Amino acid sequence: MEQQSPITKHIIMLPFMGQGHLIPFLELAYKILKHNPNFTITIANSPLNINYLSSTVNNHPQIHFQPLYFNSSDHGLPPNSENTDNLPFTQIIKLFHASAALETPFRRFLDDFVFKGNPSVKDTFIISDVFMGWANEVAKCYGIQNYTFSTGGAYGTAAYCSIWMNLPHRDLVNGGTHDEFSVPSFPESCRFSITQLHQFLRAADGTDEWSRFFQVQISLSLCSNGWLCNTVEEIEPLGLEVLRNYVKLPVWCIGPLIPSKMLKKDSGLGSDTGSRIIGQRSGKQPGIQPEECIEWLDSQSTGSVLYISFGSQNTISESQMMELAKGLEESKKPFIWVIRPPVGFDVKGDFRPEWLPTGFKDRIRKQGLVIHNWAPQLEILCHRSTGAFLSHCGWNSVMESLSQGVPIIGWPIAAEQGYNAKMLVGVCVVLARGVHSKITKEEVSKVINVVLDETEGGIGEDMRKKAGKFGELIRASVKDDKGSSYRAMDGFLSTVHS
Numbered sequence: 001m002e003q004q005s006p007i008t009k010h011i012i013m014l015p016f017m018g019q020g021h022l023i024p025f026l027e028l029a030y031k032i033l034k035h036n037p038n039f040t041i042t043i044a045n046s047p048l049n050i051n052y053l054s055s056t057v058n059n060h061p062q063i064h065f066q067p068l069y070f071n072s073s074d075h076g077l078p079p080n081s082e083n084t085d086n087l088p089f090t091q092i093i094k095l096f097h098a099s100a101a102l103e104t105p106f107r108r109f110l111d112d113f114v115f116k117g118n119p120s121v122k123d124t125f126i127i128s129d130v131f132m133g134w135a136n137e138v139a140k141c142y143g144i145q146n147y148t149f150s151t152g153g154a155y156g157t158a159a160y161c162s163i164w165m166n167l168p169h170r171d172l173v174n175g176g177t178h179d180e181f182s183v184p185s186f187p188e189s190c191r192f193s194i195t196q197l198h199q200f201l202r203a204a205d206g207t208d209e210w211s212r213f214f215q216v217q218i219s220l221s222l223c224s225n226g227w228l229c230n231t232v233e234e235i236e237p238l239g240l241e242v243l244r245n246y247v248k249l250p251v252w253c254i255g256p257l258i259p260s261k262m263l264k265k266d267s268g269l270g271s272d273t274g275s276r277i278i279g280q281r282s283g284k285q286p287g288i289q290p291e292e293c294i295e296w297l298d299s300q301s302t303g304s305v306l307y308i309s310f311g312s313q314n315t316i317s318e319s320q321m322m323e324l325a326k327g328l329e330e331s332k333k334p335f336i337w338v339i340r341p342p343v344g345f346d347v348k349g350d351f352r353p354e355w356l357p358t359g360f361k362d363r364i365r366k367q368g369l370v371i372h373n374w375a376p377q378l379e380i381l382c383h384r385s386t387g388a389f390l391s392h393c394g395w396n397s398v399m400e401s402l403s404q405g406v407p408i409i410g411w412p413i414a415a416e417q418g419y420n421a422k423m424l425v426g427v428c429v430v431l432a433r434g435v436h437s438k439i440t441k442e443e444v445s446k447v448i449n450v451v452l453d454e455t456e457g458g459i460g461e462d463m464r465k466k467a468g469k470f471g472e473l474i475r476a477s478v479k480d481d482k483g484s485s486y487r488a489m490d491g492f493l494s495t496v497h498s
Helices: 019-035 047-055 089-115 134-142 154-166 209-221 237-247 290-298 318-331 377-382 395-403 417-423 441-452 459-477 484-497
Strands: 009-014 039-045 063-067 124-129 145-150 227-229 251-253 305-309 335-339 368-372 386-391 408-410 428-430
Touching: 009 019, 009 089, 019 039, 019 047, 019 124, 019 145, 019 395, 019 484, 039 047, 039 089, 047 063, 089 134, 089 209, 124 134, 134 145, 134 209, 145 484, 154 209, 154 237, 154 417, 227 237, 237 251, 251 484, 290 335, 290 368, 290 377, 305 318, 305 377, 305 441, 318 335, 318 441, 377 386, 377 395, 386 395, 386 441, 395 408, 395 459, 408 417, 408 441, 428 441, 428 459, 441 459, 459 484
Parallel strands: 009 039, 009 124, 039 063, 124 145, 145 227, 227 251, 305 335, 305 386, 335 368, 386 408, 408 428
Antiparallel strands: none
């Protein structure tokens, strides 16, 4: 009897239109196919985002891309604005609302896909971003299962969803006497601070444009068949417990969604120019050649370098940038700083010398590298010389840093970043919050020296030890057959394959 080939399941992925969402979705696709090759995956999004994603994939036969019609000008956005990158924060909410316009072309795609010779409905399911909750309504119309994917961690996701849905801080904003408040689904002992909230969330009242988007999309995502979370069970036991209690659905921890080469201890990535596997992951043109960056890192001592980056869509104010520069110089520590124009200026525009102290670049020529726009972040974090990461605490950056045992100096700016920093007690010291907090060069220098201090028994050593333990847990989670994330992926795929 002729042996039948295994049934191929088809996954349709629908990420949100942002760098911090697109990359994890693509990494999720790779991870699924590595775990079980009997899947075909189609990633659907706006044309420019599809062009960007496809440019990072080298002819993978099981990953396909589907552009969905989108015209940013129809939504009051600048032409070709299909991604949170390069949009000022005041316009990002327009992109959030505009993302729902993908629903109509997505339905057209499903009409063609499901009813014109592709796999049957029972062999197709959707994985949609938590911010694309409308996909759950679409899935129900076609009789397709839909699973929500949160690209954040469990703790940050639970806090983000619960706070937006309940706005528990409103009493404080309306005249409360202190800045701490409890959050539904979290233990009463785990209180949050008003300083951890972005200004738009602080002002939210349930009728504003931010609330109208997030409350609707989160509510719809809570109606999915289950949630996937980009985290590791062992590093977030409380966060996972709270998230499961909140969503009341199956939650699979399938992180970390970073290149597998980063998870091989002592792989040498970053000091061996023959092992470049991640330089093009972002699909962006770096402001420095990776080889030049690694050569500079090779000349530094182990664990001595501070890496500074605020992610793909964040920047700080002029005054903060000036004090950060002065503090870096005063610290005398080697550094790599990925820098963009400050808040209020075109982030794609030219960088002006007056945003930095006079003569700064000349004086720190031997001490540090100032890189404009983009840097080979994963190579930097993997390098033996990198000792700390001054970060906005976006979850992708957190996982990349902790996977290498690199402690964090936190400067959360938006989204769930403040909650991530709160969760990272022991491996993160918060320097500042947001773009309005005041910092001084003395504070900057002090924190840098504390975290990079190599004194035995000091705070820096303790942070490195704890970050190293996180790295061990992250690496253990992906081990075949026995790692928690491996088992979670196996459980998820078994569920959808049944």
